Amino acid sequence: KRPAPGLLHHSDRGSQYTSKEYVEQLKSYGMELSMSRRGNCYDNACIESWHSILKKELIYCNPRFKNPEEAYNAIYQYIEFYYNRKRMHGALGYLSPTRFAKKFTDKSVA
Secondary structure, three states, rough: OEEEOOOOOEEOOOOHOOHHHHHHHHOOOOOEEEEEEOOOOOOOHHHHHHHHHHHHHHHHOOOOOOHHHHHHHHHHHHHHHOOOOOOOOHOOOEOOOHHHHHHHHHHHOO
């Protein structure tokens, strides 16, 4: 499968991500390139934290996936049914993102 056109690819300014060949490949997929500002090593901190959580809570706990579809389904279920709906997030007052959003929208409707 190829990435959907318009997909945003964010990276640091590492030479592997700035090479002509790499950039041309992203463009051939219709992907939009986004890079950290020069000297700002914290640009990717949020997504790196997310990847760390995903790896610790799902990837490292499971045997190898048999095929890409199995991996896709496991990651989709993890995000939609556990991470967003059940997993408590300290930054959200120990609520799941779904409960936090509901609390926020309930207040703004009232």
